[in-house]
Amino acid sequence: MAPADPDDDLTIPFRDVSVALSAIEKIASAMDFEEGIADAITRALLTADPTSADLLPEVGAVVDAESARLHLHRIAARLREHVPTTNAPLAPPPVTQPEHVHGGIEVRRPSRSYALEHDELARFAVPWLNIxxxxxxxxxxxxxxxxxxRPLQTHLAQYPLLLAQHLGGGxxxxxxxxxxxxxxxxxxFVIAEKHSGGFVWQFVELQSPQAKLFVPSSGRQSAQLDEGLRQILEWxxxxxxxxxxxxxxxxxxxLGLTEVGPRDKGLLIIGRERDLDDVDRQRRRQLSEVNSIAIHTYDWLARExxxxxRELSSAKHTEATPD
Structure with a gap:
């Protein structure tokens, strides 16, 4: 018998959750589009209850408007799990998944109750096959x-499975x-995968999608590329x-980062593919090899x-086709 999910014991009035979700989404939306509102809400939050900074440690303490936004979006994502019908598109799928076989490859995804008991990273588990x-x-x-x-960071925090598709840990x-x-x-972001050999970590730095990787006139690294590489090396x-x-x-x-190490790879996401030529791609490969930092554009996430x-669709078709 599968272990009981502790969340099954929770009783949350549907109306209360719906009202709370609606209010949080409206506040988050206002903060996204008006910086003054974001700053005012953050100041009021910290003044009224300084201890609220640690309510969601996975997104860091509330110290400024951006961290307050991330808190609100994370809270909204949790509430959506308890609202079966909502106008919010693409509610993140639940973490609980059984073991299954996709395309002949067994993928072990622990249930939420198992993860809560055995894994301090449970709240960050990503059901990557639900893409x-x-x-x-x-x-x-x-x-x-x-x-x-900024908007990409917020979106990826809401839908983290987009950052897990290039990983290989089953x-x-x-x-x-x-x-x-x-x-x-x-x-x-800090992302991890686990395979039979243990954990593998990556530290993710985001730079502007409008940034150029290299200065066209000289071929030197742009300020944004240099900053992104420097950040990861400092970490x-x-x-x-x-x-x-x-x-x-x-x-x-x-910090609970099991088996993390200073030699773990970095991932720098910057710019758009359309702004690169063949020479830029060659320079990018060289920088990646020298620094052990994967450098990709935001388009790469969509491609992965x-x-x-397509892989999952092909596997389902193969499984459904009779011999």
């Missing part, structure tokens, strides 16, 4: 209108937004000096997700 064309289309729409990385994948490394650094140096603290479970006052959807 659909609707997820991809919604992402590309945000990308087309994004002038900075024993689980996790996406942690705004994970603080001590008091010094806050990576945009590695921090890990080297604080490795025990980073690996230690949260129950023992650590599309490849996964």
């Amino acid at each position: 659909t064309w609707e997820h991809i289309n919604a992402y590309t729409e945000v990308l087309e209108f994004a002038e900075t990385e 024993h689980g994948r996790w996406v942690i937004p705004q994970k603080r490394l001590g008091a010094e650094y806050v990576p945009d 590695r140096r921090w890990l080297e000096s604080n490795l025990d603290y980073a690996r230690r479970p949260r129950s023992q006052h650590g 997700a599309g490849a996964r959807v």
